Amino acid sequence: MRIAVVGTGYVGLVTGVCLSEIGHEVICIDIDEAKIEKLNNGFSPIYEPGLEQLLNDNIAEGRLSFTTDFEQGFQYAQAIYIAVGTPQRDDGSANLDHVETVARSIANHIREYVVVVTKSTVPVGTNHRIKQIIEENMVEKVPFNMVSNPEFLREGTAVHDTFHGDRIVIGADSDSAAEFVKEINKPFGIAVFCTDIQSAEMIKYASNAFLATKISFINEISNLCEKLDANVEDVSHGMGMDQRIGRQFLQAGIGYGGSCFPKDTKALIQIAGNVEHEFDLLKSVVRVNNKQQKLLVKKAKDRFGSLEGKTITILGLAFKPNTDDMRESASIVICDQLIRSGAIVKAYDPIAIEKARSILNPEVVFAASIEVAVTHADCMFILTEWSQFKQMDLTAIRTMMKEAIIFDGRNIFSLELMKEKGFEYHSVGRAS
Numbered sequence: 001m002r003i004a005v006v007g008t009g010y011v012g013l014v015t016g017v018c019l020s021e022i023g024h025e026v027i028c029i030d031i032d033e034a035k036i037e038k039l040n041n042g043f044s045p046i047y048e049p050g051l052e053q054l055l056n057d058n059i060a061e062g063r064l065s066f067t068t069d070f071e072q073g074f075q076y077a078q079a080i081y082i083a084v085g086t087p088q089r090d091d092g093s094a095n096l097d098h099v100e101t102v103a104r105s106i107a108n109h110i111r112e113y114v115v116v117v118t119k120s121t122v123p124v125g126t127n128h129r130i131k132q133i134i135e136e137n138m139v140e141k142v143p144f145n146m147v148s149n150p151e152f153l154r155e156g157t158a159v160h161d162t163f164h165g166d167r168i169v170i171g172a173d174s175d176s177a178a179e180f181v182k183e184i185n186k187p188f189g190i191a192v193f194c195t196d197i198q199s200a201e202m203i204k205y206a207s208n209a210f211l212a213t214k215i216s217f218i219n220e221i222s223n224l225c226e227k228l229d230a231n232v233e234d235v236s237h238g239m240g241m242d243q244r245i246g247r248q249f250l251q252a253g254i255g256y257g258g259s260c261f262p263k264d265t266k267a268l269i270q271i272a273g274n275v276e277h278e279f280d281l282l283k284s285v286v287r288v289n290n291k292q293q294k295l296l297v298k299k300a301k302d303r304f305g306s307l308e309g310k311t312i313t314i315l316g317l318a319f320k321p322n323t324d325d326m327r328e329s330a331s332i333v334i335c336d337q338l339i340r341s342g343a344i345v346k347a348y349d350p351i352a353i354e355k356a357r358s359i360l361n362p363e364v365v366f367a368a369s370i371e372v373a374v375t376h377a378d379c380m381f382i383l384t385e386w387s388q389f390k391q392m393d394l395t396a397i398r399t400m401m402k403e404a405i406i407f408d409g410r411n412i413f414s415l416e417l418m419k420e421k422g423f424e425y426h427s428v429g430r431a432s
């Protein structure tokens with residue numbers, strides 16, 4: 001089938017590339033000329049394992065192309081995917097300006113029947129609004145259908161998730177449009193759940209809010225574990241063995257970050273507020289998360305008294321491993337707090353340093369390796385669970401540091417190993 005994807009951000013690019021990989025003819029459209037040129041030359045603007053290879057394979061096969069020209073992009077499309085960003089406004093609500101601009105552009109350019117598929121995360125009711133905008137602004141009156149098809153990809157494993165996801169959700173305004181999108185996705189071989197448009201929109205927010213709730217819940221339990229001398233790793237393990245609870249997303253740490261959970265939880269609170277519903281539970285989830293991001297600095301202050309003049313190594317800046325994404329990463333808050341407390345911060349991340357430079361407090365000093373970052377440090381903060389950190393030579397690292405003290409926000413080491421290697425080890429929800 002011939003598919004146009006508008007928006008070559010994280011969601012749009014992965015969607016476009018993967019749809020071409022399963023045999024569709026895909027053209028991706030974006031207003032950013034430099035980005036489109038880069039993509040046409042086979043370079044991915046985001047770091048996502050496996051993506052660049054598929055990008056090049058499908059360009060070579062002639063199934064995938066990129067353009068800034070909407071008219072050309074929409075010309076033969078049987079389906080148009082909307083995958084533009086919905087950034088957060090100051091009040092927490094989703095900014096739908098980009099989505100509405102695309103709707104107007106579709107109205108301008110379509111000349112024959114098309115199915116409009118929304119991938120962007122949009123508040124409940126938005127797809128009806130998109131439909132209305134297209135209807136009201138159509139230059140040529142042709143029939144079209146609307147489908148909400150939210151994505152559930154995780155950064156860092158997005159390509160894998162596209163081919164091995166748990167479900168594909170299709171919320172359509174007609175049975176035939178649902179069947180059409182089902183057909184597009186058939187080669188993925190993933191279970192499909194069809195519903196109405198509003199429910200599909202809600203499934204996306206509810207899923208992210210639920211996962212964020214699990215994380216804040218286990219973080220609160222971990223704080224209790226510290227006070228009651230229990231071990232949160234064992235508690236999550238024991239809880240997760242109950243299939244009704246499940247093992248995933250019960251990893252205590254320094255709170256969730258990224259471009260999705262922080263934005264979507266706040267947007268859902270806002271959506272609820274719009275219909276006069278106080279989403280008390282979700283408000284607490286957000287509050288707990290903000291509190292959790294400050295946990296390690298508090299631990300360090302309790303340990304040292306003052307952080308003035310202390311040299312602190314930060315290992316890991318991205319909001320999670322296998323991505324260079326810095327959006328809403330706990331490292332932003334933590335580096336800022338440390339510097340404001342008078343510490344000298346030396347940071348290392350395997351791939352996020354370039355992005356971090358423009359985001360972190362300008363006083364952060366970046367190191368080119370773990371070794372450079374830890375030399376003469378008074379302590380180390382571990383903020384992202386990169387496998388490189390799990391495998392580092394602890395015996396050598398210990399000799400490079402001024403003091404062998406680790407504050408681990410991701411619990412990457414066992415208490416036994418830390419004892420054996422001679423570190424003073426402060427982790428989350430476990431005895432020091």
Ligand code: UGA
Binds near residue numbers: 152261
């Ligand atoms: C999340 C969802 O997992 C995807 O299903 C969804 O499609 C995506 O948002 C989205 O809406 O686009 P992502 O933000 O890429 O994906 O990352 P996750 O792997 O879910 O991690 C989010 C944050 O939660 C990270 O900061 C991670 O460190 C933290 N986390 C995760 C924990 O602190 N504990 C856990 O047990 C799991």
